[in-house]
Amino acid sequence: MINQSISLILFAAGLLAQSNPPYKPGDFQSSNPNYPVRNPFYFEGRVDWNLLKITVPNNAWEFAQRGIYKQDDLEDIPGAIADYRASLSMNSLANGSCQLITAVPAANFGQTSPPPCMFTVRLRLGYLLRESSPDEAIGLFQEVLLIDPLRLGVNALIGETYELIGETAGDSAARANALGKAVAAFQAELALSPVTDQYTQLTGDRANNAHVHWSLARVFSELGQTDKAASELDLYLKASQWHSDTYPWRIDLAKKRLGN
Numbered sequence: 001m002i003n004q005s006i007s008l009i010l011f012a013a014g015l016l017a018q019s020n021p022p023y024k025p026g027d028f029q030s031s032n033p034n035y036p037v038r039n040p041f042y043f044e045g046r047v048d049w050n051l052l053k054i055t056v057p058n059n060a061w062e063f064a065q066r067g068i069y070k071q072d073d074l075e076d077i078p079g080a081i082a083d084y085r086a087s088l089s090m091n092s093l094a095n096g097s098c099q100l101i102t103a104v105p106a107a108n109f110g111q112t113s114p115p116p117c118m119f120t121v122r123l124r125l126g127y128l129l130r131e132s133s134p135d136e137a138i139g140l141f142q143e144v145l146l147i148d149p150l151r152l153g154v155n156a157l158i159g160e161t162y163e164l165i166g167e168t169a170g171d172s173a174a175r176a177n178a179l180g181k182a183v184a185a186f187q188a189e190l191a192l193s194p195v196t197d198q199y200t201q202l203t204g205d206r207a208n209n210a211h212v213h214w215s216l217a218r219v220f221s222e223l224g225q226t227d228k229a230a231s232e233l234d235l236y237l238k239a240s241q242w243h244s245d246t247y248p249w250r251i252d253l254a255k256k257r258l259g260n
Contacts, residue, residue: 044120046072057083060091060098064121077128084125091118093143100146119144119151130161137161152192156212159185163219179219186216203242210239214250233258 044061049069057063067083070076091098098117126140141158144151159182166178189212200206207213217232233254240251 044118049073057086060087060115060118060121063087063090064118064124067121068124071124071128081125081128084121084128087118087121088125091115091121093117093146117143117147119147122147123154123157126161127157130157130164134161134165150192152189155185155189155192156215159183159189159212159215159219163215166222176223179223182219183216183223186212186219205239205242207235207238210236210243210245213239214245214254217254230258 044064046068047065049065052062052065054062054066057066063083064087067080067087070083071080089095089097093100097114099112099114101112101116122140122144126137126144129137129140138158138161141154141161144154162178162182162185166175166182169175169178190209193208195205195208199208213232213236217229217236220226220229220232236254237251237258237260245251
């Protein structure tokens with residue numbers, strides 16, 4: 001009886017496989033009438049460039065992918081920057097070749113015209129330009145926030161870039177101005193992940209984002225605002241209490257600076 005049941009199950013599975021051939025990566029359910037043709041800009045993650053079998057990039061997404069390949073695999077930073085710039089020339093708010101998506105369209109989400117603005121290429125190019133062209137980098141990061149205002153880490157990148165501007169400022173006023181903007185950016189990053197009473201009850205955390213509190217402590221110290229720097233170091237220690245830190249040596253340093 002058991003063998004007969006197994007035979008029936010296998011027979012049914014065979015019929016099902018014949019009527020529904022297995023999904024193949026890259027097929028995108030082309031035979032499914034309810035599955036729309038995807039917009040070429042829908043996927044922003046990294047794809048192995050060699051698997052794409054693309055000889056010459058033809059659109060913004062393909063230039064972005066080749067730029068990622070040059071940056072990550074070949075370490076060809078000038079080549080990556082050139083490809084990212086080519087990608088943005090085809091996916092630009094300034095020339096109208098992309099648009100901000102603020103709500104899910106009622107239909108044809110994958111076929112918007114112009115296509116959605118991409119954030120990955122802006123993030124990557126901005127990161128590469130932080131030291132050589134910090135103002136341009138900040139502009140790119142700000143475009144990322146227009147595309148996705150809740151994306152974590154972008155305000156922190158803006159704050160770090162303003163710090164770099166402050167380091168090379170020609171006078172004390174310009175330096176203070178840049179560092180003040182860095183403070184505002186870091187605080188905007190913290191505002192995206194507020195620590196509420198419920199959050200503390202669930203996690204035990206009394207602060208989060210240790211990296212940003214450490215950065216704020218550094219900036220306040222550079223501005224000569226020692227009380228605020230100490231407050232941020234205290235929040236840093238609270239944030240790292242249960243989660244340590246990528247750079248654990250900073251925990252002991254923070255305790256020493258606070259006299260703990």
